[in-house]
Structures are given as structure tokens and as C-alpha cells.
Amino acid sequence: MNRWHPRVLWQKLVQPIDPPLLAIAGALLLAAMIIIASASPERLTNQAISVVVALVVMRLIADLPPQRLMHYAPLVFAVGLLLLIAVALFGDISKGARRWLNLGIMRVQPSELMKIAMPMMLAWFFQQREAMLRLSDYAVAAVILLLPTALIVRQPDLGTAVLVLAAGGYVIFFAGLPWKIIVALAASAVAAAPLAWNVMHDYQRARILTLLDPEKDPLGKGFHIIQSTIAIGSGGILGKGWGQGTQAQLEFIPERHTDFIFAVVAEEFGMIGNLVLMTLYALLIGRGLMIAANAPTMFSRLLAGAVTMIFFTYAFVNMGMVSGILPVVGVPLPFISYGGTSLVTLFIGIGILMSIHRHRMLVQK
């Protein structure tokens, strides 16, 4: 067949794409459209544009062989780290936090890049040490992980810091960090909690206090969490119906199209809606873990595992905070929350998984 024949072109276009992953992501995007249409209809068009951009980015990444990704990993990480340092020095302040870097034509948020750059870098690092991995290498990995995380915490942006820390942590965990060290780290984390309390910002402490007793300050810091739990609880099993959520439609839920969109899901579609959403996430995670299990190289295994677990972390932290079992940190509900940046980041992750899956045989051969 002619190489310009539509069918050939189509095959070329869809070739790198993993149908199960695309189906799950597609279902999530469909759910997102339905929910944004209720929570904030005026933003639907914008989100549709973001979806197209994200899908294009996914397709481009999916086409890149994992070796290429690995090749660029140190560079991407270095650029990300430099940008974070630049933010700390020259960044724009918005809402009390220094997160943005003004490049003249656009403002970028380098911490977002770190969510992907971090697991890539650590996976690259462990790939390099594959044959002679020592305990001391974990210490080096810890430095690679903690340096950018510390910069992001200082911005301050606790949500992103949690995600970056988790992303790197998963790589280290999958790389085989011995259980004794894991247990020891967990124990010292508990012991260090009072210390962490002392270095926290007031608003961060307030969030934790609010989690413990939101009713203490019902019109202030507890307002978000009280209103979102009311939304979830009043949704019941079947929900109030699309566009019928009084908490959502009468604007009692703050940030109902972004970080608290899950409250809208739970109010309007009830527990059934929650379960559908959790099932989609579980399928996505399952597929991701499967791809990781079959990945041919150290780098691709670790990266696939970590990317998959980031999806989980996003989903769990968000649903946990909205339903009042985790403190409020700025983490969106993956694939559902309005906003182009996080959507592109997530689809870079999907693209990476697709790339690793497509190239699983090529290397083995």
C-alpha cells in the first residue's frame, strides 16, 4: 500500500497507542466532561482544548522508545532543578506562594515538570547501578529525591511536594529498598512528626488541625472540608442527579471545578458514582502495574511502576482530602479536575506507559 494511504496513516497514528489504557483514560475523560458540565459548564470548552493537547502530547511520548526517554532523563531533571532554583530566586508570587516562573511569553510552574522528571531521573540512576547496586546508592537516590522536594516545599506547595516525593519514593521502593530500612524510615518519620510540626507554616498546621476538627472553625479554615463532607454525605447511594447537587450548584463547595470536584461527583452521582470512578482508577492502576511487570529493562520497570503509582497517589490523596480523612493539600482529582497543566502531566505518564508497553518485546529480542 501507498505510504500516504489513509489506512496506512491511521495505522501509523494509532500504532504506539495501547487500546486498554486509552479506553480507561477515555472513560475517565468522558466522566470529567459530564462532571465539569455540571460543576462549571462555562469551562467545558477550555477543558476540551486541554484534552486535545494532552492526547497529542500522549501520542508523541508514546512514540518515543524508552531508551530515548532514559537518554534525556538527566537533562530533563537538570533543567527542572535549575528552574526550581530560578523560581526560588526570581519567581512570581501568587496567593502567597512562589511557584511560577515568568518567561516573558508564558508563566511556567517547574514543580509540575518534576512530577515526571523525578521518577525518570531515579529510574535512570538505578539503571546505571543495576549490576552493582549498593546500599549507599539509596542514599544518593535520597539526595536526588529530597533536593527538589525541599525546594517545592519551600515555595510552599505541599500538594506537589507530596506527589514528587511519592513519585521518587515509589522508584526507590520498586528498586528494592530493603524492608528493614523502610520500617526504620517509617518509625523515624513518626518520631520526627513533632519536629516537622515545628517547621511547618501556620496554614499547614491549620490544615491538619482542621482535619482533626473541622467544626472548630466552620466559616474559616474548616469551611471547605465541612461543605465537601456535607456534599458527599447528602449524595447518599444514588446521588441527587446530574446538575441537581444543591451543595455544588449553590456554590457551597469551594473550588468545585478543581480540587474539590470529587465532592460534586459524590453529591450528584452518590456512592455509585464514587465506585465507578474508583473502578476506573483501579483498572488504570492495574493496567499500569501489568505493564510495569512486563517491562524489559530496569529503567522502564521502575518508571512504569512509579508513574502508575503516581496516578494512584493523585486519586487517593484527592479523594481522601475531599472526604475528610487526609489534610487538605492542593492535589487535583486525576483526569477529572479542570485544568490543562495537570492533565498534560497525567497524559505524559500515560504516554510513557504506552511507550514502555510497546517496546517490551523489542528489547527482549
Next chain:
Amino acid sequence: MEFRNPEEHIDRFRSRLTVAGGFVLACFALLFGRFIWLQVVQHSYYQTRAEDNRISLVPIVPNRGLIVDRNGVILARNYSAYTLEVMPSRVQGDLDGVIDQLAVVIDIQAKDRKRFKKLIEESKNFESLPIRTRLTDEEVAKFIAHRYQFPGIDIKARLFRQYPFGAFAAHVLGYIGRVTDDDMEKIEDQDEEANYRGTEHFGKTGLEQHYEFDLHGVTGFEQVEVDAGGHAVRTLERTAPIAGNNLALTLDAKLQEIAENAFGDRRGALVAIEPTTGGILALVSMPNYDPNLFVDGIGSQDWDDLNTSADKPMVNRALNGAYPPGSTFKPYMALAALTYGKRKPEQVIFDPGYFNFGDHTFHDDKKGGHGMVDMYKSIVQSCDTYYYMLANDLGIDNIATFMRQFGFGQRTGIDIDGESEGVLPSQEWKKKRFHRPEQQKWYSGETISIGIGQGYNAYTPIQLAQAMATLANNGVMFRPHLVDHVTDTRSGDKTYVEPQPIRTIPLQQSHIDIIKAAMVGVNKEGTGARAFAGATYVSGGKTGTAQLYSLKGEKYAEGKLKKELRDHALFIAFAPAEAPKIAVAVLVENGGFGAQAAAPIARQVIDYYLLGKVPNAPAGEDDSEPEEERE
């Protein structure tokens, strides 16, 4: 810790993946448990909370009842106007800053801010408080376009009280003002808290105060869906309010107007009563004030002006001013003499122009005296000496006992709160009033001037009017009242204020007739003759002058005295003599002689009431020399 064997490493990795998968499932199970808790176990609790969020019960304040005169002339009514209101608890950020922004959209002046500040200090946090009242339609439209910028601020349609005739009858109607803590106590005493939810005004004085719970009505409620900003989205359910009851007065607005105008710019009081019912036809206290000033919350400048004015316009002189009755006391003294058998009508005394008691000489106003005086002449010419002697013969306790029956020194029970008691002097009163033993003792010399309505005597104009009405009604006393009936606005049912006879004084009709005949003589040939010259009806009256300044034997010369030290002029009257329809008491503060200052006012009032004659100028002061020099 080295993985030399890739296969071993892959196994290890896969087991870690399994752990991760397990962790994912565990976390999701935890979330699921949370959803069960919130959405199944606690569902109804959160459903209620969501409804509470969404639905706000908004009280609808009822229309306050109208006040109309006996002919249906509206004296107090309501009108609807838009106000711009702020709920401080719902405003985001600094209140002053928000008001600055608001001032860009809507004209807010310094005095509006001042008043608003005052309201905030006085109010509870969750109340909606007006920052601007009486918005124009244009202002309303302008604000609505900017409403989204101002959470916690909204336009409300409110009813305002209006007194269409301004200061007219102000002391009768009273006024309403914002509910204070004291008012809240009264509301709680009546168990009316629920009904006063949303009510912001409360009667402060006059009829507005006394009939507050009749005028208020039943508050309605509206279930509204509100958004998080507190703005109403739509109405779900509505229970209409029931307007307050209307008051129909016994007061005759035209008569009241004539009476008020008759005073001109003089200070004083007038009370006109229908003797057979106790219904008040006119109740005047001059000067008065504009009760409309109080409705929106009175400005501090206006408040200061009213309270520091030397004329004391806020004082209801008819009920709270206590004045010596002067010679208007004499007819009752004469009646006491007849009742106690101390004088016969035809019994004559000689008046040399003074009366000596102990080492003190009490002067008669007429130099050289009235000569031979019987009871008729003593009233018609207002002979003091006759009453000096009579008082001495009766004794203070007999006088007090007799006068008490006519209501002197007792609250009349008029339907306006805060009436003063006045002073009916007696031995007992003096014991209570003073503390030192030498002051507590009653000296018989003190009885002498009581006889001509001086001394400790101090009565309110309403008491003088009630006594006059009782005498005119042959001793049957009614409780004076302003409200004739209360109309239920929903059913139209009228509840009449039944004329309540307080008592029938045990008097002989022949005695009453003698006194009435003498009072008719006053207006025909005595001290009231000039004021009532040419009247086509027969009336009875009595002039009086309440002495403020001790002359110590000097001749009283009006012109030489400062106005504040001039005597109070009094006049009491009833007409028509054969079947009295009206009894009047008039007091002109520092008016001088009763015959000159007070009697012409009574004449205008009676002329209108009996003949419908409308005067075209305030009652003139009769400036000719009176027949007698002092009454």
C-alpha cells in the same frame, strides 16, 4: 545487597508490585469505608445539613397597623421603599473596605456610615443592617448589576412608618424606633420572640408604644433557597404575614389641628374629653416634634436639638407636666364645701382683700377685696379670700379625700404609657414626701393656699380635664382613652374600647347644679365672659392662673417679668351646659392670666366641636385689662 541475577531482580520487583497493588486496594477500601460512613450511615444527617445550607427561613415582617382618627383620617401609615442592607457576618474581608467599594456604585454619605456604625455597635452579628434607605429605582438597578461583587450585601424592600401630618398629634401617636435590648425584654415578657423575628421597629412612645402588640401583626415566613453568598435564588414556600390591627381613635383630627394651631408658638397643653365616655377628642402638648425623624434612626444633630431645646418639645406636657391648678380648683372646693355642709350657697362672707391666719396675711388679687361674696360670686369673680377661709374650715384631709375622688393626684389610666401622678397634698403625702420630722409635719397655714389651687398642688392637664369631664357628667367618671376601637385587618372585626366608668362620686345633684350654674356664670358675666362673648351655646368655665413667682406684696406686672417667670394660664370648660358633649382643660405655660391666654383657646376648640366653626388665626391674647387683677 546486590542483584547480580536479573531474573532474581525481576521476581523481587514483581513482589514489590504486588505489595503496591495491595496497598492500592487497601487505600481504596479505606475510602470505600469512608463513603459508607458518610453516604449510608450518616446520610440523613448530611442531607439535613445540606437542606439547612440551602434553605433559609426568611421572616416577612407584617404591615404595621394604621392609626386613624374618629373620622377615618389616616394619622400613621406605612410605605414601601428599598434599602441597601449589609450582613456583616457574610461580608468577605474588611467591612470598611467593602463599603468604600460600595460607595463607588451607590452614593453613601458620611452620615449613612455614621448611622451604620452605630447600628453595628447596637446589633447582633447576624443581623442585616441598612446602610442606605430609600434607594431610587436607578440605584436599585445599578446595585443589582454589581451585586455579584458584594457577597453579604443585598437590596431589600422594607416598610417604613410614616406620619403624614408630621409633627401633628406627635405626643398622641408617639413614634417607632429600632428594637433595643429593653424592647426585647418586653417582647420576651409577652412570649412574642418568634413573632418578632425580622421585626426591626418597636413603638417607643405614645399610642405606638401602648398598642405595640396590636399594631405589630403576625409575621409571615418564606422558605428561600439561598446560595453560599446568602443571595436568595428562589422561593420554595411562603406563609403570608397578617397585617397588624388598625387603631381607630376617639380623637378628632380637625379638632386636634385647631387646638394645636390655637397655641401658635406658645408652650402648653390641652385635653378635650367627651364626658359621657371618657373618649379623648384632642390631646395637645406644645411644642411638638416630627416623629418621622425617628423612623430611620434619628440623626445625632436632630436628637441634640430636640433634647437641648429650652422648650422641651419631647415632653408630653398633657401627661407629664404637673402644674398648680390655680383658680380652676375653686369649683371643686365649693362642691366640697356643699358636700361637707361647710357652706350654703347663699351664705355670704365679707372679703376685705386679705385673710389673716396666724401672723401671715394671704392677699386677694383684687385690691380692697370683693366685698360681700356668696358661693356664686366666689366662682364667677374668682374670689381668693372666700377659698382661704373655706380651706381653713374644711381642713387638708377633707380636701384631699374629696379631690381624690375627682382623680386629682392619680394616674388617669389613659392608653399612653408613662403618665405622671402629680401631687395631691395631704398630711399622709407630706409624711411620705419628706424625711426630716419638722418637714413631715403639716402646718395648718399650708392648707390656706391649697384652697386657691396653689401650694403643693400639682396636677397634670389630663387630670384637670378628667375632673372637668367628671363634674360635667354629674360625678360619673370614665377612664380617658384615645382608642375607640381596634380593627382586625383580616376579619374586619372591631373590638371596641368600652367606656369604663371608674366610679360615681357620691354627690347631690342639687350641689352639682349650683357649681355648674356658677361656672356658666363665669363664661357669661365673669372672668371667662370676654373669651366667650357672643357664643351661641351655653358653656361653663373657670379661669386659673398658676403662680410661679412669689410677689411678696408687690403688684404683678407682666411686662416687667421675664417670660419664664410669668404665671401659667389655665382654663377649664364644658359645653353645652345642659348636656355637656365636651370638657376641656387648657394650660398655657407662662401665659399670664388664664382669662387672657387660655380661655380663647378653649373657645376655638368648643366652637369647632359644637358648631363646626373653623378659626382663621391662632387664639388671640385678650390684651385688655381684665376685670380682676389676679385670679
